[in-house]
Amino acid sequence: MTGIADGRVVIVTGAGRGLGRAHALALAAEGARVVVNDLGVGLDGGPGNGDPADRVVAEIRAAGGEAVAHGGDIATSAGAASLVATALEAFGRLDTLVNNAGFLRDRMLVNLDEDDWDAVLRVHLKGHFLPLRHAAAYWRAEAKAGLVPCARVVNTSSGAGLSGSVGQGNYSAAKAGILVLTLVAAAELKRYGVQVNAIAPAARTRMTERTFAETMAAPASGFDAMAPGNVSPLVVWLGSAASAGVTGRVFEAEGGRITVMEGWRRGPSADGGARRTAAEAGETALKLLAQAETPGAVYGAQ
Structure with missing residues (x-):
């Protein structure tokens, strides 16, 4: 398999279903060797069924690609370290990290308890920070050894992080935090050859069934604007060498539409x-x- 990501080694977290699965398949189709991370938990982070990471690896291999599974908890330092180690042991290097793992525990603020707040902040925000921190340490060591990386990080925020979402105070706060983490990481890691960007996708996944209830059904024919795979081409490009010079940016992606978000800017003063x-x-x-x-x-x- 050859393409825009040919030869790159890519980690995708939360890649057993939905957007993560679509990203992993698209990256492999473009020539990347993929580490497919997924804990296999339920929508709320509780116990799940089966091992979705292994299924995605099997799909990639059946199509002629290369992939390995990782089932560790990337919201722990040990799990995040083993994630990067898996890429190095399986493929000898790491080029791109796609942070995507997450789950929901939706409640109105007056009903949102501390455990639901902590769990969602942990998987989304801490689950972005720890893989990024361990990958960055690897790339910094490479840069200091004179091997300038062509490294990429793609973080996953949400429209909820950009605008807020009623009933999702914990999720919105976590996704907003990911946006600022992206800006800081882009500024700090540029010297090591690392580009860091974020996407705010909208697509049909088990996490969005209630949010997009009226638009979830796939059309009988024609373009399916809510298919997760519509977001993946932008992720593949951002994770490839072709995106040289693009860092510290946030993109909305839905259907056939891509929007560059301009964030907080000073207004009247x-x-x-x-x-x-x-x-x-x-x-x-x-x-x-x-x-x-x-x-x-x-x-x-x-």
Whole structure:
């Protein structure tokens, strides 16, 4: 198999189903050797059925590609370290990390308990940080040894991280944190030949069944805009050498649409040159708000 990712060694976390599976298959089809990570847990992080990572590896191998499975918990330092070690032991190197693992525990804020908050922050945000930290340590060592990497990281945020989502305070906070982690990592790791970007995908997966209930069904014919595989070409490109020079960026991807997100930028501003009273601060704030753009709606808001 040859293509845009020919010869690259790629890790994809949460690759047993949905978007992760689609990314792993697409990367392998473009010539990458893939480490398929998945714990095989249920939608809420509880016990699941079977071993989806092995099934995806079998799919890749049946199509003529190369892949190995990893079933460790990447939200632990030991699991993340063994993930990188698996790539090095199986294929001798690591070129690209696609952070994708996650699950949901949706509750309105007044019903969201501490365990549900901690579990979702752990798998999404910590589950991005630890693989990134261990991969970055490998690439830094390579760079210091004079072997300048052509390394890539693709993180997975969400529209919930960009705009918020009613009933998903824990998930939205985690996905927003991933965006800022992406910016920091891109700035810190550039010197080692590492590019770090993020996507905010929308597609048909078991995590989005309730969010996109009205648009989930695949059409009888024609273009299926909600198919997970629609997101994967952008991930493949960002994870390849062809994306040289692109780092610290966030892309929305849904169906046939790709959007570059521009993030927080300074809007209207006023400097009075001295401390204001509370009333003066409020008057200034209202004047600035009248000049500012109206923010986008939170998903699910009435």
